[in-house]
Amino acid sequence: MMEYRTKVPPLDCSDTALFLDFDGTLVDIAPTPDAVVLPADLGLLLCRLEEATGGALAIVSGRSLNELEGFLRGFDGVMVGSHGSEARGMTPPLEALPEGLEAAQTEMRDYAASRGLLYEHKSMGAAIHFRNRPDAGPEVRAFIDRLAITNPRFEVQPAKMAYELRPAGFSKDGALQLLSDLPAFLGRRPVYIGDDTTDEPALDWAETHGGFGIKVGEGASCASQRLPDPAAVLEWLRAGGAR
Numbered sequence: 001m002m003e004y005r006t007k008v009p010p011l012d013c014s015d016t017a018l019f020l021d022f023d024g025t026l027v028d029i030a031p032t033p034d035a036v037v038l039p040a041d042l043g044l045l046l047c048r049l050e051e052a053t054g055g056a057l058a059i060v061s062g063r064s065l066n067e068l069e070g071f072l073r074g075f076d077g078v079m080v081g082s083h084g085s086e087a088r089g090m091t092p093p094l095e096a097l098p099e100g101l102e103a104a105q106t107e108m109r110d111y112a113a114s115r116g117l118l119y120e121h122k123s124m125g126a127a128i129h130f131r132n133r134p135d136a137g138p139e140v141r142a143f144i145d146r147l148a149i150t151n152p153r154f155e156v157q158p159a160k161m162a163y164e165l166r167p168a169g170f171s172k173d174g175a176l177q178l179l180s181d182l183p184a185f186l187g188r189r190p191v192y193i194g195d196d197t198t199d200e201p202a203l204d205w206a207e208t209h210g211g212f213g214i215k216v217g218e219g220a221s222c223a224s225q226r227l228p229d230p231a232a233v234l235e236w237l238r239a240g241g242a243r
């Protein structure tokens with residue numbers, strides 16, 4: 001574990017644009033989406049980092065924006081939700097609800113209920129979690145693949161022990177591109193921290209735009225840096241914010 005930490009360069013808030021994923025990066029993965037436990041100082045830490053970076057800090061998550069806002073009360077900085085499709089602090093990438101959203105959500109809710117799986121209702125899509133029934137993974141994937149074929153306004157988004165339907169054409173790296181044009185972010189070195197397959201394009205974006213990505217946890221990644229878990233991420237952020 002220590003070997004990961006010593007490799008990551010210290011955070012220099014004076015020239016960094018900091019992009020932080022939420023689940024698995026700032027908070028440990030929990031059995032269900034609403035069971036995550038927030039570190040007591042998280043809101044304060046984000047406020048301090050936002051100030052230290054001159055506003056060049058954004059939370060970039062697959063979660064619905066309203067959920068993120070609920071979890072991170074006290075932090076009023078930039079947030080991007082629903083895998084890059086909705087945002088606070090910049091022009092929302094997707095202005096209207098995608099056509100067919102409600103019908104797709106209903107199909108997913110009914111499917112999940114009929115198989116004892118967890119349905120997560122999201123503002124721009126939905127997720128089916130199979131953490132309680134890992135054997136159901138391939139079947140859920142096939143179901144959502146079929147749904148995406150009949151609903152071309154959506155794409156399948158794999159997550160940890162879940163498959164999601166998200167608006168087509170939106171992504172975390174797309175969000176980083178938009179954010180990097182905002183005055184506070186302009187010309188700064190991007191650092192993106194994330195743990196999941198949904199974070200890989202954003203990690204790659206940071207690597208190829210003059211900065212670097214930090215992959216959290218095990219697994220293949222394009223990121224040049226790695227930290228073992230959210231506790232190590234918070235430790236690295238606290239050290240940078242105090243500098």
Ligand SMILES: O=P(O)(O)OC[C@H]1O[C@H](O[C@H]2O[C@H](CO)[C@@H](O)[C@H](O)[C@H]2O)[C@H](O)[C@@H](O)[C@@H]1O
Pocket residue numbers: 021022023024028029030031032033034035036060061062063064120122127129131159160161162164196198
């Ligand atoms: O982009 P993120 O902030 O990493 O969000 C990705 C998805 O995270 C959530 O699901 C994951 O975390 C849950 C809580 O730890 C866990 O129970 C689940 O198995 C994981 O897949 C969230 O529920 C999704 O909406 C996010 O898209």
